[in-house]
Amino acid sequence: MKGAKAEEASMGMLETGFTTTDCLQEVEIGKKLQGKCLRIVSPESPAKLYGCYAVIMVLTVAVITLSVTLSVKPSIESPGSYYATCPRNWIGFGSKCFYFSEDMRNWTFSQTSCMAQEAHLALFESLEELNFLKRYKGNSDHWIGLHRESPEHPWRWTDNTEYNNLVLTRGGGEYAYLNESGIRSARDYTHKKWICSKSNRYTLQCPEILNPG
Incomplete structure (x- = not known):
């Protein structure tokens, strides 16, 4: 066992x-x-x-x-489109601002009035500007910045640059104005409305969003 x-x-x-x-x-x-x-x-x-x-x-x-x-931030110097922003009662066209008076005075007073607004009697640099002035002024005659010492002297602007005779000035006066037909001249004592102009110092730049360039 x-x-x-x-x-x-x-x-x-x-x-x-x-x-x-x-x-x-x-x-x-x-x-x-x-x-x-x-x-x-x-x-x-x-x-x-x-x-x-x-x-x-x-x-x-x-x-x-x-x-x-x-x-x-976008640079102010970057390319873009420019749009005029003129003072109140001024009209923007191109790179300038224009003022159309309601009063009527002689050429010398008109120039003094423009200078008080840091401007001068209007000058134009192209036919486009001239046509704009003629169209906007209506039917009234307006002084502009052309003047001469006598019929034997050339026309000059208020900044003393010589006029290039883009459009002929008619008449025997020493001071030019715009009427319905073009540019005429008259004596200083004649009372008319006037146009002031100045470079646009308030130009703003707007970026072209749809055009990246």
């Missing part, structure tokens, strides 16, 4: 030993699988991390670029 029990105990120990070995083998297999998993996952994890870094860098650069773009 004792021999049989010992044999059974030995067999039990053998079975227990076999089972333990199997467990050890399974542990080893698990370690190997874990190593394989680590080897598989490890190369991917840095790649994903680097990808995140790259995305963050791209977003950072985009934010900085946008901030710089928004912080830059």
Whole structure:
């Protein structure tokens, strides 16, 4: 009986030993699988991390670029379209402002009145300006800035530059005015309305949004 029990105990120990070995083998297999998993996952994890870094860098650069773009103010010197902003009761045309009087005085008083407004009796530099003055003045005669010492002398503007005779001045007077037909001349004592002109110092620049240039 004792021999049989010992044999059974030995067999039990053998079975227990076999089972333990199997467990050890399974542990080893698990370690190997874990190593394989680590080897598989490890190369991917840095790649994903680097990808995140790259995305963050791209977003950072985009934010900085946008901030710089928004912080830059348009320069006053940048090209654009110019629009006249003349004082009250003055009319803008091109780069000038014009004032058409309602009173009637002689040429000398008219020039003095224009000078008091930091202007002078009107001068024109092109047919477009002349046509504008003729059209806007209506039917009344208006003094302009042409004058001469005598019929033998050339016509000059109030800034003392010589008139280029773009349009001929008719009549025998020393002071020019505009009427319905063109430019005429008369004596200083004649009373007429007048036109003042001055360079537009209030010109504003508006950017051409639709034309990036």
